[in-house]
Amino acid sequence: MVTSLDNGRKCSCKASGDITSSSSITLHVIKAPIVETVDNVFCNNTASVILSCRISGEMSKFGFSQWEHRFHDTYIRSVTGNISGNVSFLAIDSCNYEDNGEYICEAWNQDSKQLFRRKSSISVIVTGSENFNKGLLGWISLTTFLFLVSIILSTLLVYRQRKSMFKAIKQEELLLLYFAAPCETGNANVYNVTASHYEEIDDGYIVPDSTSPSVVPNLTSPSDMNDTEDYQEYQEGQYNLPTIEELWDNTPSKFSWKHTVRFAISEFWNDTFRTEIAQKSTLNRLDTNSIKIDETHPVWNSALNIPGETKRAIVKARILTGTYMLQSYKAKFGIVNVDATCPICFTEDENLIHFITKVHLCVA
Numbered sequence: 001m002v003t004s005l006d007n008g009r010k011c012s013c014k015a016s017g018d019i020t021s022s023s024s025i026t027l028h029v030i031k032a033p034i035v036e037t038v039d040n041v042f043c044n045n046t047a048s049v050i051l052s053c054r055i056s057g058e059m060s061k062f063g064f065s066q067w068e069h070r071f072h073d074t075y076i077r078s079v080t081g082n083i084s085g086n087v088s089f090l091a092i093d094s095c096n097y098e099d100n101g102e103y104i105c106e107a108w109n110q111d112s113k114q115l116f117r118r119k120s121s122i123s124v125i126v127t128g129s130e131n132f133n134k135g136l137l138g139w140i141s142l143t144t145f146l147f148l149v150s151i152i153l154s155t156l157l158v159y160r161q162r163k164s165m166f167k168a169i170k171q172e173e174l175l176l177l178y179f180a181a182p183c184e185t186g187n188a189n190v191y192n193v194t195a196s197h198y199e200e201i202d203d204g205y206i207v208p209d210s211t212s213p214s215v216v217p218n219l220t221s222p223s224d225m226n227d228t229e230d231y232q233e234y235q236e237g238q239y240n241l242p243t244i245e246e247l248w249d250n251t252p253s254k255f256s257w258k259h260t261v262r263f264a265i266s267e268f269w270n271d272t273f274r275t276e277i278a279q280k281s282t283l284n285r286l287d288t289n290s291i292k293i294d295e296t297h298p299v300w301n302s303a304l305n306i307p308g309e310t311k312r313a314i315v316k317a318r319i320l321t322g323t324y325m326l327q328s329y330k331a332k333f334g335i336v337n338v339d340a341t342c343p344i345c346f347t348e349d350e351n352l353i354h355f356i357t358k359v360h361l362c363v364a
Contacts, residue, residue, distance in 0.1 A: 032116035033057050033109040040123045043095035051090040051122050053081070053105030061110040064088040071101035081105075095126045239264035266293040319352070326350050 014022035033055040043049040055062060064083055067090045069076040081088040088107075092099055104121045241264055242250075252260065270293055277283045277291075290298055299320060303313035318324035327350035331340035342350035344359055 033059055033062055033107045033118050035105065035107050035118045035120040037105060037120040037122050040125060042125050042127055043092065043099070044127055045096065046094050048091065048093050049095060049124070051081075051092070051103055051105075051124070053088045053090075053107065053120065053122075055086050055107040055109075055118075057109065059086075059109045062086070063108055065106040065108065068104040068106070069101055070104065076101060092124070095124075097126055099124060100126050239268050262294075269293050319356075326352065326355055 009027045010024055011027065012022060012024040014020070034057045036054045036056065037052070041049055041051060051067070053064070053067075055064075064081060066078040066080050067088070068078055079090060081090040083089075088105060090103065090105075102121050102123050104119055106117060106119045108115060108117045110116075239261070241261065270291070273291055274288045277286055277288055297317070299313055299316045302316070303310045315324065327338065327342060328340045330338040340349040342348060342354060342359065348354060350359075
């Protein structure tokens with residue numbers, strides 16, 4: 001057996017006969033590892049198998065690389081084996097058809113400054129019904145798909161039923177808002193709006209016939225109602241929008257109409273808020289000019305796309321709304337081991353006035 005001791009030995013071969021001839025070679029021995037594996041490993045479906053890779057030889061420093069899994073020369077994955085001495089083990093739990101392929105074990109040995117590598121492969125063949133696994137997977141996928149479809153259809157059916165029910169209720173409510181009665185000409189005249197959906201107006205008379213006089217108390221003809229300010233306000237709504245006749249004569253575009261409606265609603269509620277705020281003594285210091293519908297508060301406009309600005313805006317909003325927890329608030333609500341004294345200057349209680357007007361002086 002050739003060893004590293006034979007490195008550099010000169011071996012001669014001499015043949016003699018009528019003519020004598022000789023030749024010699026010099027041995028150059030390297031300390032490459034010898035890798036030992038089996039060629040094929042069979043694994044029953046759902047069973048377990050352990051692959052082993054052993055190295056031998058004159059090795060001063062050696063080791064193993066990760067096992068490499070390939071299938072028809074296509075890379076699948078790399079797996080770290082369990083190393084015990086000069087053997088690397090790879091355990092495959094519950095074999096399936098995805099574990100088929102070639103598992104390559106690579107070992108290395110370092111001799112002085114030279115690094116030698118050797119590879120050996122093991123073919124893993126999984127026996128059992130691969131089609132069964134595929135069929136089971138397909139059946140599970142189909143069942144899941146049908147279950148999701150049934151849920152979606154049920155949701156749509158319930159949504160349509162509720163939508164139809166709400167629509168019917170809404171139509172019924174609209175019909176209950178007004179009541180009509182025949183007059184001399186047989187036309188329906190509109191009563192005033194009832195306070196309740198089920199409240200009927202007591203007209204106090206019997207439907208007139210040809211012999212009785214036509215007396216209709218509290219009943220106004222549509223022509224008279226169109227001329228009054230009350231009916232005009234009811235017709236145009238509380239947002240001062242154009243009448244139907246004006247829209248008929250001068251029909252706006254879809255975009256223009258949306259802009260008009262949005263602007264009218266914003267103006268109405270802005271005026272409503274300002275009127276109600278003026279009547280509240282606790283809101284006398286509120287800046288009503290900064291309150292606008294569809295616009296954020298100025299404190300949020302200060303939150304620019306700069307790191308930290310959003311956190312500053314949150315602190316400002318909490319101070320404005322009185323929800324920023326100062327030391328005096330914590331002590332007031334009885335939080336355990338909390339002192340009301342300012343933790344920065346330690347001179348007085350940390351209340352809102354101290355926090356806004358004096359803390360920066362303490363820091364300076």
